[in-house]
Every structure is written in C-alpha cells, then in structure tokens.
Amino acid sequence: MARESELLVVSATGGEPAWKQRAVERSTRAAKLRAERKVEQFLDAAQAIIVAKGTTDFTVQEVVDRSGQSLRSFYQHFGGKHELLLALFEDALRRSAEQIRAVAGDEVDPVVALRTAVRLLFESSVPDPSARHPLFTEFAPQLLVSYPAEVRAAHAPLLEVLAEMTVRAEAVGQLRPSLRPRRAAAMVMETVMFLAQSTAIADDEGSHPITADEVWDFCASGFVAG
Amino acid sequence: MARESELLVVSATGGEPAWKQRAVERSTRAAKLRAERKVEQFLDAAQAIIVAKGTTDFTVQEVVDRSGQSLRSFYQHFGGKHELLLALFEDALRRSAEQIRAVAGDEVDPVVALRTAVRLLFESSVPDPSARHPLFTEFAPQLLVSYPAEVRAAHAPLLEVLAEMTVRAEAVGQLRPSLRPRRAAAMVMETVMFLAQSTAIADDEGSHPITADEVWDFCASGFVAG
DNA sequence: CCCCTCCAGAGAATGATATTCTCTTATCCT
DNA sequence: AGGATAAGAGAATATCATTCTCTGGAGGGG
Numbered sequence: 001m002a003r004e005s006e007l008l009v010v011s012a013t014g015g016e017p018a019w020k021q022r023a024v025e026r027s028t029r030a031a032k033l034r035a036e037r038k039v040e041q042f043l044d045a046a047q048a049i050i051v052a053k054g055t056t057d058f059t060v061q062e063v064v065d066r067s068g069q070s071l072r073s074f075y076q077h078f079g080g081k082h083e084l085l086l087a088l089f090e091d092a093l094r095r096s097a098e099q100i101r102a103v104a105g106d107e108v109d110p111v112v113a114l115r116t117a118v119r120l121l122f123e124s125s126v127p128d129p130s131a132r133h134p135l136f137t138e139f140a141p142q143l144l145v146s147y148p149a150e151v152r153a154a155h156a157p158l159l160e161v162l163a164e165m166t167v168r169a170e171a172v173g174q175l176r177p178s179l180r181p182r183r184a185a186a187m188v189m190e191t192v193m194f195l196a197q198s199t200a201i202a203d204d205e206g207s208h209p210i211t212a213d214e215v216w217d218f219c220a221s222g223f224v225a226g
Numbered sequence: 227m228a229r230e231s232e233l234l235v236v237s238a239t240g241g242e243p244a245w246k247q248r249a250v251e252r253s254t255r256a257a258k259l260r261a262e263r264k265v266e267q268f269l270d271a272a273q274a275i276i277v278a279k280g281t282t283d284f285t286v287q288e289v290v291d292r293s294g295q296s297l298r299s300f301y302q303h304f305g306g307k308h309e310l311l312l313a314l315f316e317d318a319l320r321r322s323a324e325q326i327r328a329v330a331g332d333e334v335d336p337v338v339a340l341r342t343a344v345r346l347l348f349e350s351s352v353p354d355p356s357a358r359h360p361l362f363t364e365f366a367p368q369l370l371v372s373y374p375a376e377v378r379a380a381h382a383p384l385l386e387v388l389a390e391m392t393v394r395a396e397a398v399g400q401l402r403p404s405l406r407p408r409r410a411a412a413m414v415m416e417t418v419m420f421l422a423q424s425t426a427i428a429d430d431e432g433s434h435p436i437t438a439d440e441v442w443d444f445c446a447s448g449f450v451a452g
Numbered sequence: 453c454c455c456c457t458c459c460a461g462a463g464a465a466t467g468a469t470a471t472t473c474t475c476t477t478a479t480c481c482t
Numbered sequence: 483a484g485g486a487t488a489a490g491a492g493a494a495t496a497t498c499a500t501t502c503t504c505t506g507g508a509g510g511g512g
Contacts, residue, residue: 038489059469070490075471127371141367148427155427176447187421187436187444194420195413197367201374201381208412218413221402221447264460285498296461297500307499 039077041067043091046084056085085143090154096124097157110169115216117162118192122212125196141197155189162189188219265303267293269317272310282311311369316380322350323383336394341442343388344418348438351422367423381415388415414445 045067049058060081064071078084104116144151159182166181166188175181195215199208271293275284286307290297304310326343333339370377385408392407392414401407421441 060471061469071471071492072473073489076488081470141370144367144423144427152427178443183436183440184444187440190421190424191417191444194424195416197370198416198420201370201378210409210413214409214413217404218410218417286500287498297463298502299460301500302460 038069038073039087041069042074042077042084043087046088050088060084082143082147086147086150086154089143089151092124093154094157096121097161099124100158100161104165110165110172111174111220114162114165114169114188115220117165118188118216118219119212121158121189121192122196122215125193127197127200159185159189162186191215191219264295264299265313267295268300268303268310269313272314276314286310308369308373312373312376312380315369315377318350319380320383322347323387325350326384326387330391336391336398337400337446340388340391340395340414341446343391344414344442344445345438347384347415347418348422348441351419353423353426385411385415388412417441417445 042063046058046063049062049066050056060071060074063084064074078087100117100120103120104113107113107116162185163182166175166185169175170181175184192215195210195218199210201208268289272284272289275288275292276282286297286300289310290300304313326346329346330339330342333342388411389408392401392411395401396407401410418441421436421444425436
C-alpha cells in the first residue's frame with residue numbers, strides 16, 4: 001500500500017512531498033472548480049424555480065430536473081435540501097449586505113446610513129412576488145428552528161455592515177448610551193427582517209401593511225440618542 | 227320521507243317544531259361536548275408530546291397513539307395537522323394574554339404595564355426546554371407562511387391586551403406622538419416574539435443571549451415619549 | 453326490544469417527498 | 483492507456499400526512 005511510504009515521506013519532510021502537494025492541489029482545485037460549477041447550477045436552478053413559482057416549496061427533483069443534473073450529483077454536493085436553502089439564504093443575505101454597503105457605505109452620518117440600511121433591508125425582506133430580489137426570508141424561519149448555527153453564520157455579513165454603522169454612531173454619540181452597538185445592530189437586523197416577514201400576516205383589511213418608514217421609526221427611536 | 231312534512235311544519239311555525247328543536251339542540255350539544263372532549267384529548271396529547279420531546283416535530287400518529295384515539299377521529303376533528311398546531315398556538319397565546327392581563331391589568335402607569343407585558347411575553351416566547359410554559363412560538367413561523375390569516379387571528383387576544391395599554395399610554399401622553407397606538411402594539415408584540423425566537427440562533431458563544439430587559443429597552447425607547 | 457344510523461376504532465392504502473442505492477457511463481489525472 | 487473518480491438514470495426505501503375500508507357499538511325511534 002502507498003499509505004506506509006506516504007507516512008514515511010511525510011515524517012521526512014514535515015509535510016507532503018512537493019510534487020504530491022502540487023498534484024493534490026491541482027487536482028483538488030480542478031475538482032473544486034467542477035464542484036463549484038455544479039453547485040452553482042443547482043443554485044441557479046433553485047433560484048429560477050423560486051422566482052417562477054413565487055415560493056420556496058420546490059422539490060429536490062424539480063431542482064435536479066431543471067439543472068439538467070442528477071439526484072446522485074445533488075446529494076454529492078449538498079448534505080440535503082436544507083443545505084441548498086441555506087446556501088441560497090446565505091447568498092441572498094450576502095448580496096443584501098453588499099448592496100447596503102454600496103448604497104450607504106460612504107454616508108458620513110451614521111444615523112442616515114442606518115436609515116438607508118433599514119429601508120433597503122426591509123424592502124429586501126418583505127415577501128414580494130416581484131422577482132427583483134429573491135424572497136429569501138420566506139424560508140428563514142424554518143431554517144432557524146432546525147439550523148440555528150448556520151442561520152447565524154448566514155446573518156454575519158449583514159450584521160457586520162449594521163454593526164459598523166452602530167459603532168460609528170456610538171463613536172459620535174448618536175447611539176443611546178445604555179446600548180452596546182453590536183447588540184443594537186443585531187436587534188435592529190432581526191427586528192427589521194421579522195417585521196418584514198410579518199407583513200404577510202396582515203395585508204387583508206386596510207389596517208396593517210407596515211412600511212419601511214414605520215419600521216425605521218420604531219427602531220430608530222429605540223437606539224438613537226436623545 | 228319525513229323531509230316533506232318537516233317542510234310543512236317549518237312553514238307553519240316559522241321554524242322547527244319545538245320538540246325537534248330541543249331534540250336537535252340536545253343532540254348537537256351532546257355531540258359538541260363529545261367533540262370538545264375529543265379535541266381536548268388530542269390537544270393535551272400533543273402538548274404532552276411537545277414538552278416531552280422539546281420540539282414540535284411530532285407526527286400525527288404519535289398524537290393519535292398518545293391520545294388513545296384513532297386517525298379516523300383525528301381527521302374528523304381537525305382539518306389537518308396544521309389545525310392542531312394552530313389550535314395549540316392560539317390557546318397558548320390566549321393564555322399568555324390572560325396571564326399578562328392578570329399580572330399587569332390594574333397597573334395604573336401604562337408604561338409600567340407595558341414593561342411587565344413585554345417581559346412576560348418575552349419569557350413565554352423564548353424556546354425554553356423547561357416545560358412550565360409550552361414553547362408555542364417554535365412553530366409560529368411555519369404557520370405564518372402557510373396560514374397568515376389564522377395566525378393573525380391567533381395573535382388577536384394578545385394584540386388586544388397590548389393595544390389597550392398603548393392606547394392608555396397615548397391618552398396620558400406617554401406614547402411617541404407620531405405613532406398610532408394599535409400599530410405600536412402590533413410592532414411591539416411581533417418584535418418581542420420574534421426576538422425571543424431569535425435567541426435560538428445565538429446561545430453558543432457568550433456574545434448574544436438577549437434578555438427580556440434588553441428587548442424592553444429596545445422597544446420602549448421606540449415608543450415612549452421623550 | 454329490535455333495527456338503523458351514525459360515530460369512531462384499527463389499520464391498510466395512497467401520495468408526496470426526501471434520501472439512498474445500484475448500475476453504468478463519462479471524465480480526468482498520471 | 484488505465485485506473486480512479488464523478489456523475490447520469492432512475493429504482494428502492496423511508497417517512498409522513500391524509501384518505502379509505504371495514505367493522506363494532508351505542509343510542510334513539512318505532
């Protein structure tokens with residue numbers, strides 16, 4: 001078996017022999033590229049299905065069919081449907097964070113930046129059948145109960161953007177003194193996303209449909225000093 | 227057939243004959259009682275399973291077995307599993323509303339009452355494996371996407387309690403002027419429940435676990451005048 | 453008292469999905 | 483080229499929810 005000589009070489013060089021490292025690296029890189037391509041095909045297919053059906057109630061089979069690949073391959077790249085959803089969710093949140101940073105990143109007044117961020121986030125999070133921004137919040141709740149850690153990880157980029165803003169706000173004395181800035185950012189993020197979600201429960205009679213401005217108003221007077 | 231003479235009698239008396247009305251009434255009342263007993267057995271069984279397993283991922287079969295009844299009967303009393311969940315959810319929220327009213331109902335200062343309400347609601351909503359208060363919020367998200375109207379209805383009693391408080395707060399000038407009181411109550415309710423939910427996503431490293439006081443603090447400075 | 457109807461128990465049948473397995477074919481690396 | 487590895491096709495399995503069929507029993511009307 002090669003295993004033994006490998007071990008000997010390893011102990012001689014303190015690692016893998018260079019050629020092997022290179023080979024493995026090349027091999028894994030190629031494999032990784034292939035895998036990434038495949039994964040993206042699955043993600044694209046799922047995304048397309050979601051916008052087409054306006055819901056996240058798709059079957060794995062649909063994704064497989066649409067991506068022109070096989071179940072076999074799907075389960076080779078994803079631990080299960082939940083990983084696909086998580087990937088989509090993560091991606092959507094990452095893009096949302098980027099968008100926010102792009103639009104509000106160089107605003108000098110941190111409170112103004114936060115207002116922009118809250119509005120954008122709210123609008124991205126409201127379950128809107130118009131496809132521009134994928135309705136990624138619809139499945140977040142389900143994931144939240146089953147995979148809290150992963151959801152937390154997915155939230156990270158967004159939390160980062162908001163935290164930068166609340167930190168700046170604190171620095172210029174615009175944050176209510178008793179609040180830790182990151183804590184405030186987390187609460188704002190979750191509040192905005194969840195309130196956007198909750199618009200689903202109340203757009204029948206004229207009473208409810210909460211707006212981005214209301215949400216901002218509600219959050220803001222919770223953490224803006226004064 | 228009896229049908230024809232029934233119709234004659236009906237047209238003669240402007241309704242059912244009294245004996246028949248009574249009989250039907252007695253019969254339907256008995257049936258209703260039986261149905262209620264059955265329904266409660268199912269609800270109790272489900273409740274017990276939830277606290278036993280610490281999750282809402284039970285099967286209908288488990289509920290049926292535990293309640294000592296039959297699938298047949300289950301679907302005779304519930305339109306589906308979701309109705310069972312909804313019933314449980316509704317019940318839990320109703321009880322929570324009652325509890326809040328009992329504890330904070332005769333507090334003169336509406337802001338103090340609201341603080342009590344927020345704390346109680348938060349503590350009832352946090353997914354805590356300790357069984358005292360059933361962890362009813364876990365399945366709310368799933369229901370929210372599928373049965374928004376029913377969820378809205380389930381929220382009603384709680385919303386009512388909070389709305390009474392915000393209305394009183396407004397009356398004594400303790401509510402931020404730009405906020406409509408019922409709107410504020412809705413946002414507070416949803417924020418508290420959702421933030422309690424979100425504690426699930428972050429109780430690993432020492433950073434997160436949000437407390438009831440923090441949530442109160444966050445909400446309060448959003449709607450208390452000044 | 454007997455029959456008849458309706459309720460409900462037991463559990464098999466169905467249907468939808470996720471997940472795994474088997475066999476075979478294509479692809480890539482050395 | 484040759485061997486490993488990925489991947490396609492799709493059957494098999496597992497898990498549930500939901501429905502169906504058959505059956506027994508209890509209560510009420512004749």
